[in-house]
Amino acid sequence: MTESFALSLATGLAMMVTIAGAMVAAGARSIVHALFGFAIALAGVAAAFAILNSPFVAAMEVLIYIGGITVAMVFAVMLSSAGKREPTQSASRHIMAFVVAIMFLVGVGSILLTTEYGLKPETTEAAWSVEAIGKYLLNEFNVVFELLSVVLLVAIVGAITIAGRDDDSLDPAQPQEDDA
Amino acid sequence: MTIQAWTLFSLVLFSIGLYAVLARRNLIGILIGIELMLNAASINFLAFNYFVGTDPAIGQIIVLFVIGLAAAEAAIALSIILAVYRQHTSIDVANIEELKG
Numbered sequence: 001m002t003e004s005f006a007l008s009l010a011t012g013l014a015m016m017v018t019i020a021g022a023m024v025a026a027g028a029r030s031i032v033h034a035l036f037g038f039a040i041a042l043a044g045v046a047a048a049f050a051i052l053n054s055p056f057v058a059a060m061e062v063l064i065y066i067g068g069i070t071v072a073m074v075f076a077v078m079l080s081s082a083g084k085r086e087p088t089q090s091a092s093r094h095i096m097a098f099v100v101a102i103m104f105l106v107g108v109g110s111i112l113l114t115t116e117y118g119l120k121p122e123t124t125e126a127a128w129s130v131e132a133i134g135k136y137l138l139n140e141f142n143v144v145f146e147l148l149s150v151v152l153l154v155a156i157v158g159a160i161t162i163a164g165r166d167d168d169s170l171d172p173a174q175p176q177e178d179d180a
Numbered sequence: 181m182t183i184q185a186w187t188l189f190s191l192v193l194f195s196i197g198l199y200a201v202l203a204r205r206n207l208i209g210i211l212i213g214i215e216l217m218l219n220a221a222s223i224n225f226l227a228f229n230y231f232v233g234t235d236p237a238i239g240q241i242i243v244l245f246v247i248g249l250a251a252a253e254a255a256i257a258l259s260i261i262l263a264v265y266r267q268h269t270s271i272d273v274a275n276i277e278e279l280k281g
Contacts, residue, residue: 015189022193025212026200038212041193045219048189052226054240057247064247069215069254073208076258080208080265097202105195112187117231132237133244141241148248155252159259 011051018044031077039070056130186227194220207261207271211254218250 021044024037042065049058137145193216200213222243229239261271268276 011185015185018189019192019196022196022216025216026196026203031206031208034209034212038215041216042219045193045223048223049226049243052186052223052230053236054226054229054243057226057240057243060244060247064251065215065219068251072254072258073211076208076261079262080271093205094203097199100202101195101199104198105191108191109188112184112191115184117183133240136237136241144245148245152248152252155255159255162256163259163262 007051010047014044014047014051016044017041018048032074035070035073035077038073039066042066042070056133183227183231186231187224190220190223190227193217193223205272205274207264207273208258210273211257211261215250215254218246222246 018041021037021039021041025034025041026037028034028037042061046058046061046066049055049061197213197216197220200216201210202213204210204213225239225243225246229236264276265271270276
């Protein structure tokens with residue numbers, strides 16, 4: 001009984017941290033603050049993954065998202081807008097976005113609340129192991145796994161090509177144009 | 181926790197991501213919104229994986245593929261953002277409306 005209460009408490013905490021971080025990520029004026037909120041939301045999502053009996057996926061979430069994607073975004077911010085604040089924007093854009101998001105939330109939420117799934121958690125310990133994931137990845141999902149490696153390779157080469165295409169800007173004799 | 185709590189949680193996260201995509205004018209802010217939506221989808225996969233539970237490894241593998249594709253997508257998007265900034269010295273979507281080869 002106490003264990004299930006602790007689990008519910010941890011679940012609620014992870015959900016609240018995630019939603020709060022996501023709200024900061026979506027609403028913060030400064031893009032750097034938004035990135036911090038995004039990292040907090042990702043930590044909450046990783047906790048939710050761990051609660052859902054998938055510690056390996058939670059570890060990958062922390063490594064790839066918080067350790068990789070968020071850091072890459074911070075570098076992009078430093079190279080581009082340099083922590084500049086977003087210009088004061090028209091309120092109509094925010095209101096329209098808010099209305100669309102609320103309509104989506106209410107529409108899908110009403111369907112979710114009226115659906116009966118009739119599911120109960122029934123798990124066997126062995127099937128959750130990393131060993132099972134590894135066996136699947138190298139047998140049934142081998143083609144997808146290799147394709148994903150090719151996609152990642154192409155994406156990285158493409159990213160280098162796109163970001164480093166401008167040869168003039170690499171010339172040290174020419175002073176680089178600085179932002180105002 | 182029931183499955184409905186998890187699906188509602190994932191729905192709220194997705195809606196926040198949708199709002200960020202629509203309301204933000206900074207390209208990096210839009211990318212953050214897309215990543216939030218991807219995470220909401222991953223939570224849904226793992227929740228159903230947990231509650232159906234016939235072969236729980238498969239749901240985890242799908243989420244691993246989603247994370248890998250999100251990493252590739254973020255790398256491409258950030259390099260495009262840097263290229264756009266070099267062209268326009270701005271990553272505000274209001275300033276980069278024109279298309280030119």
